[in-house]
Amino acid sequence: MTRCRLCGSTALESVVDLGATPPCESFLAAEQLDAPEQTYPLHLRVCTDCRLAQIPPLITPEETFSEYAYFSSYSSSWVEHARVFVEDAAARLGLGEDSFVVEVASNDGYLLRHVVDRGIRCLGVEPSVNVGAAAREAGVPTHTAFLSPETGAEVRAEHGPADLVVANNVYAHIPDVIGFTKGLRALVADDGWVSIEVQHLLTLIEENQYDTIYHEHFQYYTVASAIRALASGGLALVDVELLPTHGGSLRLWARPEETAGEPSRRVADVLAREKAAGLQELSGYTEFSARVAKVRRDLLRFLVEAAEEGKTVVGYGAPGKGNTLLNHCGIRPDLLAYTVDRNPYKHGRYTPGTRIPILPPERIAADRPDYVLVLPWNLRAELTEQLAYVHEWGGRLVFPIPELSIVEVSR
Template sequence: MQSDQRPSCRLCGASGLVSVVDLGASPPCESFLAEPELAAPELTLPLHVRLCTKCFLVQLPPLLDPVETFTEYAYFSSFSNSWLKHAETFVTTAVDRLGLTGSAFVVEVASNDGYLLRNVVERGLRCLGIEPSVNVGQAAREAGVPTLTAFLDPDTGAAVRREHGPADLVVANNVYAHIPDILGFTRGLRELVADDGWLSIEVQHLLTLVESTQYDTIYHEHFQYYTVATARRALETAGLAVVDVEKLPTHGGSIRLWARPEAVAGEASERMRAILAEEKAAGLHDSSGYEDFAARVENVRLDLLEFLVRARRRGETVVGYGAPGKGNTLLNHCGIRPDLLPYTVDRNPYKHGRYTPGTRIPIFAPERIAADRPDYVLVLPWNLRAELCAQLGYVADWGGRLVFPIPRLEIVTPDGEVD
């Protein structure tokens, strides 16, 4: 890995970060294009992941302003059935684990469209969502979930605490990677949580990202990528201590960090110590675990391109399923455009009639697949494999196949059998 003297680490301030993988340049992954925008220039930004060799935080430079990205947002959590079930299960287990009663107060940061807090509302607990995106926050309010439109920083956290009191539980699911100001955001979390309260953070685990070459989850909205060790270092900057970690299957492999104010934290759990040992053995507590990552990324790219070119030469049709942000990293890095993938579909009506950023592939409603009966369906949200195999079972009616590009290219029947 080559040293780069220009960037500095946003966690510890060290300079001389080293390259992990350079994915070239691509547009912001959620900047879906309306048809009139196709004639206009399009912003692209470098997508070059680096490693701090002092604190070992893996990170992208902060090229995007979250205010521009998240004020109007294309992602609505409630369009994934498995994600709704995941949120419901979390609330049930958290209420039991922490003994939350009717007087408890729960805050979720980056609460999206209320997909999680609606379960808190149903249990009669007091709650508040903090969501920066105006459009999805409004959807949450319409669903009966109290929601503040704001970005979390120390001032926002202090203001919420003054108005509503400290939170017994603060939830921050899939947001801790989206924050360029780690230190300020973490202080905001500490302002929210009660002195004897709990913080739960879910974030993709860098261990699975590296081991399974899940490089499509690298995009400009993800400013950093966490091991348990680096997440612990980040939280310690605001007096929060990680005491337990759970492994989760979400997003191809995530972790749920349970943290508390240091004064009440106590000893770390055995499973946290076990996961830290796994990370160390994989070389993620130094630089050795990243040395072949770029080569494995290139293999994923070549395998997918070879499949698409071969299908085109044979006159076979391949269309996409899903238009997730991660899919746009994959499509742009591979240079896949409508000649190889004429369209993709998505359940989110917000994206219908729009085009993928950079690659400009049109997005339609899912019904288009049954109408066209393609030979192959390339599944871009590969992490929802079980859910989408069930949803796409009808593809078997005409002998169609599903294609999963990551962690390695697999062609399967809709019942999940590998060809």
């Protein structure tokens, strides 16, 4: 019997069932193409008691993150987002040379490099050996470990309590949400701050962003469910910001319960928006599955018609979310010849399940396709600018989410 990982309830209701797919970051080498692939159910449910949306923990973080294909620094907009955050957090919290900042899931140092540049002592806690090594090479101190209460206590004992703990795009990636939250509390000073960025379930539902449901995202938060999750580890939410990143994210500002004080007005405002959208009941979830099915039908109809007309369609990007979309839609190389990615780690590999080749970005200009399907749709502004050159031969961009959009670009 499936139980809620936050409150233990068995009262879980289906939101959308996306079938069974391979883990989204398990890109295949050429020699693996004739071998079988393991797939796992991808079924989002919501707990009717605590309202945490979640999928079953069928894979472990160790399987996904010990060797990881995602390097944050390959997105220039994401690096800039991190720079602005560091600048604003330093001003908000008065961080200086005597401060200590810890980032959990620090990846390749994309954020902490800006902390280093300001002369602030810092440490990354990153489980992936390969990306952690890249961070150290870039001059960012990095400890290779998964965060747990024990890891948090060890880091605190060696380095002291952190004035700021940053956990961006990781709070959804851990099945032991209670243990992870206790680890955050172990890291942060009694009068310190925790900043968490995580995709907002409200925009996921409203904007049909179902491709962000994949096996390394174990849970999906509203502010209401985040408050309960933070409390499980001794933290209290004091402020929230709504961000455009990843199609719509929350920046949660939390502090230890004993020093938190009253939450800001913005917390109450977002809670009211979630309630109005029906996310504190079941009404807000009932139509999502039907809208997901329409996204699938519309994209497949476009790809089939393009193939019948002799048009060429290739992809841009090989993000994890893209593999949910490709597998759910059943897209194979007959409909999408290949995709490209800026990350050389993925070149010469194939997308999991759908076996679509991943090539360097220069291939698009060489082949001059009729359409480019943009899989990281959340970077629409950045990639529309990067791909403006497809106008030279009359090519067009295709965005599948929140609804099918075919765009003519110009320089």
